[in-house]
Amino acid sequence: MHAPSLPDRTLEAYADVAGPDRLERLRSLAEALSDRRILHVNSTATGGGVAELLRSIVPVCNDLGIDTDWLVMDATDDFFAVTKAIHNGLQGDGPPLTEGMKATYRSVTERNAAELEGEYDLVVIHDPQPLGMLDRLAEAMPDAAIVWRCHVDLTDPLEEYRAFVAEYASRVDHAIFSRTAYAGDVGALTTSVVYPSIDPVAEKNRSLDETAEAAERDRLDPLSFDRPLVAQISRFDPWKDQFGTLEAYRRASDTVPDLQLALVGAMAGDDPEGMAVYERVAEEAVDDQNVHVLTDLPDATVNVLQRRSDVVVQKSLREGFGLVVSEALWKRTPVVGSNVGGIPLQIVDGENGYLVDPNDASSAGDRIVSLLENERRRTRFGANGRESVRERFLLPRQLADLLEVLVGTLG
Numbered sequence: 001m002h003a004p005s006l007p008d009r010t011l012e013a014y015a016d017v018a019g020p021d022r023l024e025r026l027r028s029l030a031e032a033l034s035d036r037r038i039l040h041v042n043s044t045a046t047g048g049g050v051a052e053l054l055r056s057i058v059p060v061c062n063d064l065g066i067d068t069d070w071l072v073m074d075a076t077d078d079f080f081a082v083t084k085a086i087h088n089g090l091q092g093d094g095p096p097l098t099e100g101m102k103a104t105y106r107s108v109t110e111r112n113a114a115e116l117e118g119e120y121d122l123v124v125i126h127d128p129q130p131l132g133m134l135d136r137l138a139e140a141m142p143d144a145a146i147v148w149r150c151h152v153d154l155t156d157p158l159e160e161y162r163a164f165v166a167e168y169a170s171r172v173d174h175a176i177f178s179r180t181a182y183a184g185d186v187g188a189l190t191t192s193v194v195y196p197s198i199d200p201v202a203e204k205n206r207s208l209d210e211t212a213e214a215a216e217r218d219r220l221d222p223l224s225f226d227r228p229l230v231a232q233i234s235r236f237d238p239w240k241d242q243f244g245t246l247e248a249y250r251r252a253s254d255t256v257p258d259l260q261l262a263l264v265g266a267m268a269g270d271d272p273e274g275m276a277v278y279e280r281v282a283e284e285a286v287d288d289q290n291v292h293v294l295t296d297l298p299d300a301t302v303n304v305l306q307r308r309s310d311v312v313v314q315k316s317l318r319e320g321f322g323l324v325v326s327e328a329l330w331k332r333t334p335v336v337g338s339n340v341g342g343i344p345l346q347i348v349d350g351e352n353g354y355l356v357d358p359n360d361a362s363s364a365g366d367r368i369v370s371l372l373e374n375e376r377r378r379t380r381f382g383a384n385g386r387e388s389v390r391e392r393f394l395l396p397r398q399l400a401d402l403l404e405v406l407v408g409t410l411g
């Protein structure tokens with residue numbers, strides 16, 4: 001296990017977006033946890049939404065006086081191949097779950113748990129990857145409460161994967177999901193829903209001055225900001241459906257011939273499928289100079305791309321929450337997204353973007369065109385998007401919800 005480096009964050013940095021009442025509420029929840037030690041465990045320090053959340057939540061908790069650590073599992077490719085299969089199986093697709101896969105999962109999770117030093121009052125295990133640490137943790141820290149926070153889309157899991165995870169989830173003290181519909185069937189006895197959030201002061205989301213923005217635009221050359229631009233920012237993962245996004249773009253470019261598409265992806269340390277999906281997407285797009293397939297951009301560059309695209313697309317087939325949707329809406333960019341998982345929590349159809357059937361790339365293309373052809377609508381949707389995220393999906397709200405659950409779990 002290793003501790004990732006963290007940015008500096010203070011609660012005060014959120015005063016503008018949170019308002020005094022919410023800050024006060026956070027301080028009083030923090031007071032209730034002031035003599036407790038809390039540990040978050042996940043399986044990657046970079047790439048993907050969980051790392052994004054923890055990078056902000058953990059330093060703010062410490063600023064609030066809650067002694068909070070974040071540790072990332074150490075594991076090899078064979079473990080991550082198994083845990084990606086578990087992730088895929090929970091989202092409804094995957095190979096048979098073999099005894100060999102289960103053995104790999106158990107041995108790596110137990111080894112990580114055995115390495116853990118120190119005493120905690122509460123451990124938050126994020127996603128299925130570290131869930132197998134449960135028994136060793138319970139032995140080493142019998143008084144610690146264990147919370148499982150699941151960020152996966154559990155709409156339609158494969159039974160053998162659901163049962164495998166449920167066997168662990170039935171033994172945690174509490175489980176947290178990103179949507180009410182996910183909470184029912186994975187074994188946890190007591191559950192809550194906490195919607196994730198974006199961090200408005202992070203490099204990814206803060207406003208940039210002219211010079212900084214121009215520098216990031218240059219970095220994206222030959223992509224042009226003077227021609228229509230659509231972007232999808234996602235790990236290269238079958239569930240993110242970059243091929244569907246390409247299809248939607250092709251349909252839209254029949255009407256808007258100078259349209260450009262940026263498909264941007266990061267390689268998460270715990271996602272072994274990334275490189276193969278990236279190569280297939282890049283190959284598919286190789287003959288089209290208006291399609292830019294880019295990897296591992298700095299946060300400020302992603303920021304500018306989300307901010308300066310005319311439309312952001314999120315054509316996922318499954319989606320636990322989809323932070324990228326709120327990231328774009330916060331920057332006043334309308335989003336065309338699939339009506340799956342956490343996306344409809346964020347997109348209000350016809351208000352800040354459009355929801356489309358995940359299997360209907362043509363409709364996504366048509367919705368992209370209807371936004372590209374109507375600047376006033378884009379501006380109105382953009383303003384609505386900014387306000388919808390301000391109300392529901394910024395860090396102080398998530399943190400208050402999360403701390404309330406942790407206080408309740410500790411009793």
Ligand code: UDP
Nearest residue numbers: 048049052233234235264265266322323324
């Ligand atoms: N992300 C990024 N660069 C990329 C692709 C993704 O920084 O090239 C970030 C993205 O901005 C977001 C997170 O990774 O903060 C993805 O979170 P989301 O909840 O959308 O999806 P997940 O990867 O967790 O399924």
